[in-house]
Amino acid sequence: MDIMERINILKGCGITDETAHSDLVNMVQLMKEQFDITLTEENAGVMVTHFAAAFKRNRTGETVEPLAEVAVESLQEDPSYDKACTIFAAISDKIENIFSKDEQLFALLHLCTLINEINA
Secondary structure: OOHHHHHHHHHHOOOOOHHHHHHHHHHHHHHHHHHOOOOOHHHHHHHHHHHHHHHHHHHHOOOOOOOOHHHHHHHHHOOOHHHHHHHHHHHHHHOOOOOOHHHHHHHHHHHHHHHHHHHO
């Protein structure tokens, strides 16, 4: 399945609204154009679904359980962390949805995983 199929399914199932759908599409384009990273089902399916769920939580006011402090420390020590922060900032500038602090950490975790997978 192509990553756009997943994004369209998320919209069809009502997980994303028009704004969230547009944000996910913009993220896919930004990753390719600005960072030369092609998001696929294999490398980004889980991340895209998590972002979609985060956007839905924005709409409903639901919160996510924060990452454990030890996980946060490990994330910040990841060799890909700085690049993930750069990518996250670019994504945040390009989309309408806003990530809470806890959601930001999960997003950075997904981005580190993606970067590490690409670099492996």
